[in-house]
Every structure is written in structure tokens, then in C-alpha cells.
Amino acid sequence: QVQLQESGGGLVQAGGSLKLSCAASGSIININTMGWYRQAPGKPREVVATITNTGNRNYADSVKGRFTISRDNAKNTVYLQMNSLKPEDTAVYYCKAVRDFRLYWGQGTQVTVSS
Numbered sequence: 001q002v003q004l005q006e007s008g009g010g011l012v013q014a015g016g017s018l019k020l021s022c023a024a025s026g027s028i029i030n031i032n033t034m035g036w037y038r039q040a041p042g043k044p045r046e047v048v049a050t051i052t053n054t055g056n057r058n059y060a061d062s063v064k065g066r067f068t069i070s071r072d073n074a075k076n077t078v079y080l081q082m083n084s085l086k087p088e089d090t091a092v093y094y095c096k097a098v099r100d101f102r103l104y105w106g107q108g109t110q111v112t113v114s115s
Contacts, residue, residue: 003104
């Protein structure tokens with residue numbers, strides 16, 4: 001089992017920045033891809049950014065140039081630096097890890113961007 005704990009969410013004004021962290025614990029060996037997803041009220045969960053254990057990154061078009069995903073394998077932690085935040089970025093942000101073809105999710109952290 002892999003446990004994921006997100007932190008760093010909060011309330012920020014439009015144009016501001018936040019940095020999310022996701023720490024993995026438990027059976028962390030062989031974790032491959034980690035990523036951030038988000039779900040706004042009334043909308044389906046969507047991918048924000050992903051990063052493999054070799055550092056390959058992918059971003060949703062809506063966040064390219066504003067968000068940066070990074071990973072510290074020594075700390076088993078993945079980060080999401082979010083800059084130039086917009087009200088439409090408001091959502092619950094979830095961390096996901098893939099290990100041996102199984103998916104693990106964190107509990108989520110709320111990000112609210114006020115206009």
C-alpha cells in the first residue's frame with residue numbers, strides 16, 4: 001500500500017502563487033508516475049500535471065507556462081508550483097501515484113482563487 005498526504009492548499013488572490021506538496025509513504029519502492037489532478041464542483045476530475053520517476057513531465061494545456069511539477073525521489077515527494085493563479089483554478093487538488101499498475105490517491109487539498 002502507498003499512502004499519499006497532500007499539503008499546501010489555501011486561499012489566494014488571482015495572480016498569486018501556491019506550492020502543493022505530496023509526500024508518499026508505505027510501499028514506495030517502484031512508484032513510477034506521480035501526478036496532480038483536480039476536481040472543481042460539478043465537474044469531473046481532470047489531470048493537471050504528471051511526472052515519471054525519470055523526470056518526464058506532462059501538463060494540461062490550461063496550466064502550461066503557469067504550473068511546474070517536480071519530484072524529489074529521495075524524499076518521496078512530488079510538488080506542484082502554481083503561479084499566476086486564476087479563479088478557474090479553484091478546485092480540490094489530488095495527488096496520485098502509480099505503483100505496479102495500481103493507482104493510489106491522496107485525500108485532496110482545497111485551492112481557492114479569489115477574483
